Amino acid sequence: MKFCADPSPLSVSAIQSALGLCSLGRDMHIHDEVLSTNTMALALVDSGANHGTIVLAEQQTAGRGRWGRSWFSPPKKNLYCSVILKEVYPKDRLSWIPLITGLAITQAIEELANLRPSLKWPNDILVGDRKLGGVLCESTPQGTRRRAIVVGFGINVNSRIEEFPEDLHLSSTTLAAETGRLYDRNHLAARILSNLEVHYERLRSQSLQEVRAPYLASCSTIGRQICIRLVNGEDIKGLALDIGRDGALRVAPSIEFPHAKKSGKEVMEIRSGEVVHVR
Numbered sequence: 001m002k003f004c005a006d007p008s009p010l011s012v013s014a015i016q017s018a019l020g021l022c023s024l025g026r027d028m029h030i031h032d033e034v035l036s037t038n039t040m041a042l043a044l045v046d047s048g049a050n051h052g053t054i055v056l057a058e059q060q061t062a063g064r065g066r067w068g069r070s071w072f073s074p075p076k077k078n079l080y081c082s083v084i085l086k087e088v089y090p091k092d093r094l095s096w097i098p099l100i101t102g103l104a105i106t107q108a109i110e111e112l113a114n115l116r117p118s119l120k121w122p123n124d125i126l127v128g129d130r131k132l133g134g135v136l137c138e139s140t141p142q143g144t145r146r147r148a149i150v151v152g153f154g155i156n157v158n159s160r161i162e163e164f165p166e167d168l169h170l171s172s173t174t175l176a177a178e179t180g181r182l183y184d185r186n187h188l189a190a191r192i193l194s195n196l197e198v199h200y201e202r203l204r205s206q207s208l209q210e211v212r213a214p215y216l217a218s219c220s221t222i223g224r225q226i227c228i229r230l231v232n233g234e235d236i237k238g239l240a241l242d243i244g245r246d247g248a249l250r251v252a253p254s255i256e257f258p259h260a261k262k263s264g265k266e267v268m269e270i271r272s273g274e275v276v277h278v279r
């Protein structure tokens, strides 16, 4: 990756020329400032945007994370991107979309930054235990005429940790902080999008193993003792065993854990939750 003392601004032509024949990114919108690229993308779906339309911004003033959190989105340093996917088949593989997006991101970083991030299920991008990026998928509401999935991802690229809010100092990291260099966000965006296209096409038309195997190879959750906070606020502790065909995390709950006794199940399949790696 080219070292740049003053990273270039985001540019449609720079990203599209690096994307070549990729079908994602033929329509691309870059904004100086938005509330959230996901919000912009959802609005674009409503006005008939094509499959593969990309929304990027130099800054988000109301960037959203999972679980209703906000996503720290300072200007001109990092990557905030949303992808409109309109042709998601087969339906039973839908929950793999956020997982393959995380995979596309970790692979792009490996290719460009000589760093090997891992994925915490479902799609947190980590270096060690610190968060480098995340993925937030949102769908247009049921019943709306134009259905699509918006895949939003944020990556901490050129920010310094000291620029982050203090409560994120120990839990976050950036590519620049990890490697001591600055990165061209246009190159990074193009790499991620072309990797995403490859995985997306595999997900649509090939054996699930084509995406599951590389995901498992990058996932640091499997084989770990974890604690999961479920959507209803309940916590489950146990050993992360595997990822199921539908993208669920398969967990062997701890014997001493009341939930395990209550459910009587040897393996629980978790479809949504916030994972903490315990050891």
Ligand code: BTN
Binding pocket: 035, 036, 037, 038, 039, 060, 062, 063, 064, 065, 066, 067, 069, 071, 079, 080, 081, 082, 124, 133, 134, 135, 136, 152, 153, 154, 155
């Ligand atoms: C997470 O909590 O880990 C997910 C973070 C997702 C942030 C990205 S930044 C681009 C897109 N727009 C948003 O408002 N959120 C996502």
